[in-house]
Amino acid sequence: MTLQLFNTLSRREEPFTPGVGNTVRVYTCGLTVYARGHVGNFRLFVCVDLLRRTLRHLLGYDVQQVINFTDVDDKTIAGARAAGQDLRTYTTPYVEAFREDARTLGLEPVEHAPRATDEDNLRAMADLVGELDRRGHTYRSDGSVYFKIATMPDYGKLARLDHEGMRSGARVDADSYAKDDARDFVLWKATKPGEPTWDLVDPPGRPGWHLECSAMALRLLGEPPIDIHCGGIDLVFPHHENEIAQSECATGKAFSRFWMHVDYLIVDDQKMSKSAGNVYTIPEIVSRGHRPSALRYLLLSTHYRKPLNFTWASLAQAEEAVRRLADFMARVESVTLDGTHGDVATRVAQATGDFTGAICRDLNAAEALGVVFDLVRGLNLAIDEGRVGRGDVPVIQAAFDRFDSVLGVLALRRQEDARPPVPVAEIEQLIEDRHAARRRRDFAAADRIRAELVEKGIVLEDSAGGTRWRPK
Numbered sequence: 001m002t003l004q005l006f007n008t009l010s011r012r013e014e015p016f017t018p019g020v021g022n023t024v025r026v027y028t029c030g031l032t033v034y035a036r037g038h039v040g041n042f043r044l045f046v047c048v049d050l051l052r053r054t055l056r057h058l059l060g061y062d063v064q065q066v067i068n069f070t071d072v073d074d075k076t077i078a079g080a081r082a083a084g085q086d087l088r089t090y091t092t093p094y095v096e097a098f099r100e101d102a103r104t105l106g107l108e109p110v111e112h113a114p115r116a117t118d119e120d121n122l123r124a125m126a127d128l129v130g131e132l133d134r135r136g137h138t139y140r141s142d143g144s145v146y147f148k149i150a151t152m153p154d155y156g157k158l159a160r161l162d163h164e165g166m167r168s169g170a171r172v173d174a175d176s177y178a179k180d181d182a183r184d185f186v187l188w189k190a191t192k193p194g195e196p197t198w199d200l201v202d203p204p205g206r207p208g209w210h211l212e213c214s215a216m217a218l219r220l221l222g223e224p225p226i227d228i229h230c231g232g233i234d235l236v237f238p239h240h241e242n243e244i245a246q247s248e249c250a251t252g253k254a255f256s257r258f259w260m261h262v263d264y265l266i267v268d269d270q271k272m273s274k275s276a277g278n279v280y281t282i283p284e285i286v287s288r289g290h291r292p293s294a295l296r297y298l299l300l301s302t303h304y305r306k307p308l309n310f311t312w313a314s315l316a317q318a319e320e321a322v323r324r325l326a327d328f329m330a331r332v333e334s335v336t337l338d339g340t341h342g343d344v345a346t347r348v349a350q351a352t353g354d355f356t357g358a359i360c361r362d363l364n365a366a367e368a369l370g371v372v373f374d375l376v377r378g379l380n381l382a383i384d385e386g387r388v389g390r391g392d393v394p395v396i397q398a399a400f401d402r403f404d405s406v407l408g409v410l411a412l413r414r415q416e417d418a419r420p421p422v423p424v425a426e427i428e429q430l431i432e433d434r435h436a437a438r439r440r441r442d443f444a445a446a447d448r449i450r451a452e453l454v455e456k457g458i459v460l461e462d463s464a465g466g467t468r469w470r471p472k
Contacts, residue, residue: 003059003360005228006305008236008259009158013362019227019257023062024055027217027256029231029239030113032070032209033094034079036281037101039295039310040265040272041232046296047262047304047363048230049107050406054359056108057405065110066220069095072117073175073209077195087196088117101282104292105299106412112220116212117196124215125207126200129187131250143190143203146171149182152245156182158259159237175209176238185242187211210242214255218247229256233263262304268311285315291471293413294319300365300407321373325400326413328376330468331383332396340391344382348399351375355403365407372403420471421457431460431467 005016018024028048031037045067055061070076071091080090095115102109114121129145132138137151149155150168166182173186186208191197197204207215217226224247231240240259247255264271267278285295298318302308351371358367379396382388388396404410420427430449437445450460453469461468 001059001356001360003054004362005258005260006362007257008261009256014258016228016258018061019225022060023064024228025221025226026052026055026063026065026228026230027213027221027226028065028067028110028229029213029235030067030069031094031098032073032075033091033098034073034075036094036097038272038279038281039267039285039299040279042101042105042282043265043299043308044230044232044262045102045107046105046299048260049408050300050304050363050365051228051230051260052108052110053406053408054363057402058356058359063111064221066112066114066217067110068213068216069098069113069115070209070212071095071115072196072206072212075175081194091115104282104286105296106292106408106415108408114216114220116207116216121212121216121219122198122200122207124219125188125211126198128211128215128218128246128250129201132187132246135249137246137249138187139184140203141171144173144186144205145188145201146184147187147242147246147249148184149245152249155245156241158244159241161237161241182238182241185210185238187246210239211246213239214243214247214250217243217255218251223253224248224251225254225257227256228258228260230260230262233261236261260304263307265299265308265310267309269309280310288312290315291319291322291413291416293322293409293416296412297322297407297409300409301369303362303364303366305362321369322409322413324376325372325410326417326470328380329397329400329410331380332388332393335383335388335390335393337386337389338391339389341382341387341389344379344388344392345395347375347378347382348395352399352402359406368403368407372400372407375399417471420469422453427453427458427469431469434460435467 003016004013006013031041052063052065055063072087076087076091080087083090129138132147137148138145139148148168149166156163156166161182168184170183172181172183173189188201188205188211189208190203191205196206198206218224229240244255266272270276270278272279286292294315298315301318354371355368358364358371379388400410430453434446434449437449453460457471458469461470
């Protein structure tokens, strides 16, 4: 089956296959590391992880992916100055925090995670400026090097900018600027006293934000066009438009075949902002008693091209959904009846095909999750009626393993369950103490043990097959 992927450049879904061979080359604009990433940032990274997993596990492609760290720009320089630290010392903890949060949310490790200030990347930026110089796309003013948008006739093609409104010759020095304010943008910035500077370009200075991503993508992923460039919808202009301009004018080739953009995350129907007090990091969400697997589920549950409204109620609903999946898988493992049933295999095969079809329709994880829960309901009923045997179990488990190779939710839940807040030996001893109390009909003691475990974050579930525990 072929993946149909919405391409921001063409504004339509297009069939996707790699441009060369079996390897998909993907660039994802990563964090600007002046603060810890928040849940809005991680909506992008979870959705791009869905793309990566689809390419690898569902379609069988190899993937070479870059997620960069922007560790030199206006914001990081201002933050380092305020902290009284050099740039690398200031940004490194935020780089490590991203890696920790990525592991917490079950993101697959990518092949390349460069920092803009890595020496090889800075030299690639200088080379890119030199090539743009040679081809006549730059000029110098007040110690900075600018890209002249008048030298690129189709500038604005990604954002669909109105050429009448472009202001070639009017310069913008900031790394980010107002929507649709198309002006000559800075490639290499003159540095102010006390700012980091490199003498790789004449005059010495430091790279502009837009230059960084082009240079890292071309250095690490090879000859353009790369296959897919990913980012948040807010990066279409100016960042991605300027990446296209400098990359294509330097190489004479298309920069990226596909552009994938993830829509905004809002909180309680409001835009995230520090003033509103609704900017949440991953550790802050977990500290409120919510599990990362539920957050991952929530971030996948709305199509990536639609806004997602994050609420605590929706996160609680996501927890219930993940719990239903985990409980179903535990129930399948406990099937004791002998035999196999052809209708189970048929039902599973149909669901597997429907799941693949949904994902291949522009990564429609919401529809795919609907397929999964329809299958859960049908198989739960079949188990109730004695129409699932031990011979059917491997077929069911294989299908859910396939689903989860793309969704990454159940595997994350299992990892969480393997690291409970109370040592397993202690939990098992308390369960045995509770069983002993119930055998001697000391139900008050049994209830106290249950309550003690709940207080420690462990829930007990009694059934005919015994007592099962799980993290709260």
